[in-house]
Amino acid sequence: MxxxxxxxxxxxxxxxxxxxxxxxxxxxxxxxxxxxxxxxxxxxxxxxxxxxxxxxxxxxxxxxxxxxxxxxxxxxxxxxxxxxxxxxxxxxxxxxxxxxxxxxxxxxxxxxxxxxxxxxxxxxxxxxxxxxxxxxxxxxxxxxxxxxxxxxxxxxxxxxxxxxxxxxxxxxxxxxxxxxxxMFGLWGRGAGSLAFAALQGAPLSRNVAWVLFLLALVGFGSKAGLAPFHVWLPKAHPAAxxxxxxxxxxxMIKMGIYGLMRFILMSGPPPAGWGYALLGIGALSAVGGVLYALAQHDLKRLLAYHSVENVGIITMGLGAGLLARTAGLEAVAMAALCGSLLHVLNHGLFKSLLFYSGGAATQAAGTRNMERLGGLLRRMPVTGAAFLAGAAAICALPPFNGFVSEWLIYSGLFNGALQGPGAVSAVLFVTIPLLALVGGLALACFAKASGVVFLGEPRSEEAARCKEVSPWMTVPMVLTALACAGVGLAAPWALRIVAPAARELAGISSNAAWNTSLGAGPLSAVVLAGWMLLIVAGIMLGFRRLLLKGKALSEAPTWGCGYAAPTARMQYTASSFAQPLLEPLSRLMRPSLRKRRPKGIFPERASFSSHYDDPADRTIFDPAITLLERLAGALRPLQQGRLQVYLLYVLLTLVALIAWEVLA
Amino acid sequence: MSSWVNAILVAVLLLDLLLSVTSRLSVLIRGFAVQAAGIAFLALLIEGFDSRHAWIVAGGTLALKAVAIPYFLNRAVIRTNARRELEPLVSYGTSLLLAALGVLLAFALAARLPMEARRAGLLIAAAAFATMITGLLLLVTRTKALTEVVGYLVLENGIFLFGLTLLGRMPLLVEMGILLDVFVGAFVMGIVVYNIHRTFDHIDVSALTTLKEDEP
Amino acid sequence: MTAHWWNALAVLPALLLSPLLLGIIGKTKALAAGRKGAPLLQPYRDLLRLLGKGAVYGRTATWVFRAAPAISLAAILTASLMLSAGPLAAPLAFSGDLVLFAYLLALSRFALIAGAMDTGSAFEGMGASREAAFSAFAEPAFFLVLGVLAWEEKALSLSAILGGADVASWSAKIPSLALAATALFLILLAENSRIPVDDPATHLELTMIHEVMVLDHSGPDLAFILYGSALKLWLFSAVLVSMFMFSSGPAWVSMALFLGGMFGVAVLVGVTESVMARLRLGRVPQLLGLAAVLAGLAALLLMAGGRP
Known part of the structure; x- marks a missing residue:
């Protein structure tokens, strides 16, 4: 065919x-x-x-x-x-x-x-x-x-x-x-047709192009979950x-990314301003997403906020690539765009993996609240191992796939900062520590998620009773986990899949310039290092086994610093794990904390709870919805609930249309 | 010579950061004095050691800002027994962040100056702006009267530094006038601070709003 | 980028001498406190003793706890392939290896944190949480320092950006280089759990960061962890020293300078530990923020230096 x-x-x-x-x-x-x-x-x-x-x-x-x-x-x-x-x-x-x-x-x-x-x-x-x-x-x-x-x-x-x-x-x-x-209406009016071929050829004035871009950013950005249009995401994903x-x-959220990329391909060579805008909104999503992910107690909501973060990273790569393109740095643009595109695939893989394994855990335990989970690795060995692999991949740890795509984006940022002209270089340079911060925070967040949910002791009866799930669920997990490792360890091959799209976005016809300076060589070195890491780890594990051979191995309770009656609820919780990170930022994140402090020598009750409201909800959407409600309230008298009144509306509309037709 | 200039300018920038984060008044005053001394030396380096104009300006700055004013301020600290600024309006972490952003802004601004003003180099203009911004930051975010005085003085350091970029174009008389103003200002404020302390037992300027007449 | 088999020799100084750094730090602290102190080679003896022992495992622990030390050490060992030692060129060098270096260290940290969480102990959870937090705050500062170095040499591989100092451009670079070095030293203290961030010698679990994370490990596992942290200290010090290494001169001179510099850094860490008290935990992010600001200032100076 x-x-x-x-x-x-x-x-x-x-x-x-x-x-x-x-x-x-x-x-x-x-x-x-x-x-x-x-x-x-x-x-x-x-x-x-x-x-x-x-x-x-x-x-x-x-x-x-x-x-x-x-x-x-x-x-x-x-x-x-x-x-x-x-x-x-x-x-x-x-x-x-x-x-x-x-x-x-x-x-x-x-x-x-x-x-x-x-x-x-x-x-x-x-x-x-x-x-x-x-x-x-x-x-x-x-x-x-x-x-x-x-x-x-x-x-x-x-x-x-x-x-x-x-x-x-x-x-x-x-x-x-x-x-x-x-966006399509405005664009099509100028082009005379809504076919992409016609839109692509339509000449756009500078201002119209910007309006179209902003509409695309809102439309596609809200599907992709870019901050501040992400509010639906941490609600819808856990509910499903x-x-x-x-x-x-x-x-599905990558369709927003696809839309942005398609828009850029159709609207001709992008101005530098779009690159800056994408870089900025990407950085905002990445940092904001990971910070709010850290603050969550609900496992699936935490994963949903990480989608905001990763879409932000993808958008940062896209923005950096466009900036490099406007500055004429073809090889740099290719690196950033390949990274961005490859991260689409990688995030698809490891986020699926995390939702599969996290979902299996929450379904088995019957709760998504991390503070009630724990010790699941012992009870669900495949699921737990899959989640750990996904966590390593999403934290961009070598040798998994997340590292390869983030490495490409870093390569774009660093090279752009070194080779670019003044402003481009300065902006890309500033982005580097931001991406590094996101990496550090993501690591903390997944150390928390995997540690609290899968390691240690179960914090509740439900968690203690968990059983491994059926092969229908574990086999997809194992396959995606292998794919995560596979893309990381065979990156040059994976790159061939994204290179055509990256070339289209970079506006170049061959990747010759890229291959010689930044592309294939260093990337295969990254992969080589990944294999070396595996080999060294294998040697160390073998060495350890050799050392322990014939030695006395014993089991004992975990050292409780002299405390005689530890319970599983004394383990470090998800909230306490995130506290040292969130505390310095409390002015920024405005947590609502409810404390009941212990009183007296033999305190009976004490409690503490923390909750972090999404600032986009608090500052943009809640006021907007209140305003909308007030406006809608003004229209309420129209709803009489009587059939005759509605028929009257129909009649009035009809009369108005006829009048318009006659008079015009 | 240029590496010396650069080294001093970097020191000036670092002192800006130090001034914006320290909570000890004595460190604040000493930091300001060192900064002033550095700037005085810078005047000599830039204008050349054979310029009489430079010697006068540098000597005057050194004597007033690096010696006399810090001396009076230190005495005020001892007499009012206020060793630390305990209640800044923003935390010291935020102060550091703001000061760092100020430095960034200063560099961006300096890069946009016309070439005429940048003859002495981008760094000196940037350091001047950064110092002014730090002075303003101190004025805005601190509540102790003494810190406010230092804020004014740091601001003036910045202005003086910016004057240096114009290389001898600033008449001697104007510079001496500014110096005198600053000296008198600091002197008067020192006295005021002392008297506020005697009257109100503390030198927190945010409490001055209570002097406002209440609406009937 | 040509790799020869003898490039592998560059990892030997790190492998063999890194525990010595701990010995030097300990000796410096002892001398500063007026004690005689443990012999310089004590860390080697500790390691050998631990390697020969059996192990005790917590009943809660799974394979994660058992594999964590080996994986953590493997990541650090792989990272050590990317640093040259004085005249010996690094076995692995390519454009962009600095990112790999940083993320391999992150992998080693992740493994240790996972191992600590696996014990189910509140104390180890606490240490893990602090380690994760402070490293996250240190990360941007570290990348800024790397960015400054990359900018200076217009290259993206650790081998190229380190060890290439020359006298001609020295005076123009020294302000930014000094700032970046100060920032890197602060990061070194934080990442290697040194005073004023963490106190490796304390015996109160509540106040520890790194040490409390590894409370439950024993035998060869503990040896791996101790050796890994010595190696990590060596790597950070090597970056710091190599920033100031000259590329010219005979090999033995530059080797001597390199090793002298490494031991100098260890003495400097020891002196810092002797004269400073530990910071309140809440101040540590500020210290790391300061490191980031210093590195940022270094970057600004560099960028401003390149313009009229």
């Missing part, structure tokens, strides 16, 4: 799968099988089609008439689309398999079958988003993605907090979509079932 047909067959097979899943009715176990098969089939088709484009370097596009107004059915594939298509479909497969295991305990229900249908619709619409070459088609797919994910988030709809969190998500995603509709959280956090 030709690549065009292959690419279109992928979403089509998913949609067929969705219909079949829905038709299964109450037999949701069958629906899950359908979803797994359809996703795998789509993944084979889609990656084959993407591989064709990535290997040959030749993109394609087809156009067909469409009955919708102002629309043509245009789809196409270039390096960027191919990369994202393969990424989406490849990560959907383990999510589907994990989901089958995750939902197994719920038993068969009609709702679960519908949920599998929405899962496939979500994957299909993401695939269409990256293939679309027409504004209308793009927005329809975008909307399908939002609605399908909303229904997935609201899976546990019997719990009121899930309903309210899902509603926040629905509103936030539509605010973003509104910005995108405005874990395979959906993994898919949303690992894959």
């Amino acid at each position: 030709n690549p065009e047909a292959l690419a279109l067959a992928a979403p089509a097979s998913l949609l067929i799968g969705a219909a079949v899943s829905l038709a299964c009715g109450k037999r949701s176990g069958v629906a899950a099988w359908v979803a797994i098969l359809a996703t795998s089939f789509a993944a084979v088709l889609g990656t084959a089609s993407a591989a064709n484009v990535l290997r040959s370097g030749a993109g394609w596009s087809i156009e067909a008439a469409w009955s919708l107004p102002w629309a043509t059915f245009s789809v196409g594939m270039d390096g960027l689309s191919a990369y994202f298509l393969a990424f989406i479909l490849a990560l959907a497969v383990p999510a589907a398999a994990y989901g089958k295991g995750y939902l197994a305990h719920e038993g068969d229900s009609r709702w679960a079958g519908a949920s599998w249908a929405f899962f496939q619709i979500l994957v299909a619409s993401m695939a269409v988003v990256v293939l679309a070459r027409d504004g209308v088609l793009f927005l329809i797919a975008w909307e399908g993605m939002s609605v399908a994910s909303f229904f997935l988030v609201i899976h546990d709809h019997r719990r009121p907090e899930v309903r309210s969190d899902a509603l926040v998500y629905l509103v936030a995603t539509h605010l973003g979509a509104a910005a995108l509709a405005a 079932p874990s395979h959906v959280s993994a898919l949303m956090s690992g894959v």
